[in-house]
Amino acid sequence: MKQIINLIKQSKSVAVFGHQSPDGDCLGSISAISFLIQSFGINVDAFIDDDIPPRLTFLEYDNVNKKDFDLSNYDLLITVDVASDRLLGKYKDIFLNFAKTIVIDHHKNRNLQGTLVTYVDNKKASCSEIIFELIITAKINITKDIATKLYMGVVDDTACFLHDNTTSSTHYVGAKLLELGADLHCINYNIIKKIPRKTFEIRQLLNSQIVFDGELTYIVISGKFMMKHNFTKVDIGDYVNMLVNLENTKIAFTVVEKQKNVFSVSLRSISGYDVSHIASALGGGGHSQASGLEIREDFKDNLDKLIKLCKDEIEQVSNV
Numbered sequence: 001m002k003q004i005i006n007l008i009k010q011s012k013s014v015a016v017f018g019h020q021s022p023d024g025d026c027l028g029s030i031s032a033i034s035f036l037i038q039s040f041g042i043n044v045d046a047f048i049d050d051d052i053p054p055r056l057t058f059l060e061y062d063n064v065n066k067k068d069f070d071l072s073n074y075d076l077l078i079t080v081d082v083a084s085d086r087l088l089g090k091y092k093d094i095f096l097n098f099a100k101t102i103v104i105d106h107h108k109n110r111n112l113q114g115t116l117v118t119y120v121d122n123k124k125a126s127c128s129e130i131i132f133e134l135i136i137t138a139k140i141n142i143t144k145d146i147a148t149k150l151y152m153g154v155v156d157d158t159a160c161f162l163h164d165n166t167t168s169s170t171h172y173v174g175a176k177l178l179e180l181g182a183d184l185h186c187i188n189y190n191i192i193k194k195i196p197r198k199t200f201e202i203r204q205l206l207n208s209q210i211v212f213d214g215e216l217t218y219i220v221i222s223g224k225f226m227m228k229h230n231f232t233k234v235d236i237g238d239y240v241n242m243l244v245n246l247e248n249t250k251i252a253f254t255v256v257e258k259q260k261n262v263f264s265v266s267l268r269s270i271s272g273y274d275v276s277h278i279a280s281a282l283g284g285g286g287h288s289q290a291s292g293l294e295i296r297e298d299f300k301d302n303l304d305k306l307i308k309l310c311k312d313e314i315e316q317v318s319n320v
């Protein structure tokens, strides 16, 4: 941590990067580390090669943009919450070829390395917890705004302290952030409780398409179906989290055709069942209870493989 702080202090201008499909943890981590860098009087810009999803726009993220990157403006690049170089999108090659880079993350299955420091703590439920520690180590006072954004990171990555990745450290950081004035109501309402009307209507449509295959529950949503009912991948939101909580389900996934013949898969499992290696086996990644992957070719074969891997995992764990 001290090494990271020193490297930041020695730099003149820093670029911070988050992952595509940014979540609360990504945006919380970016906002907080940007605040830390700024508090040293150092220029900082943040880049994500994607739009900020509507569900997270209840807060503002001033320095986050998706402009083309001008290398000459920066002497240090940092990623937060990015497990895979692929998730840097158009910034991937720039980052991989830059001389001075730092990687800060909490994912288990990952491939991205920094040239100066790779700080990975996969016992942390969120990257926001790591950035919290970093700011405390630097002895900088956290503002209410930053406390709220870090709290969002913790809440989004743990489903409000519900997932098995939650530890005493997660609660400790949550408690400290509340002491610092984090807006609990705002975060819990916007991240956890609120159901957009459209999401609710789409759930009603999707419920009749669910496949119950023993203790595996899944749904395949075609681009055609989405077009017909006028919704996109974003509107489906956390449908997969509802599927995995259906009684007798051990593993659940959603397959969504996000472009023609490009399918995005979200995997979830209940405690004791690990889906991260299933995602890895098919070119994706993530956490043991929440992972994702993409299918770009041989859809039928890959879907069959996915179903088989899920069933194997269920059988293996059940037999122990």
Ligand SMILES: [Mn+2]
Pocket (backbone or CB within 6 Å): 025, 026, 081, 106, 125, 126, 127, 157
């Ligand atoms: Mn995260």
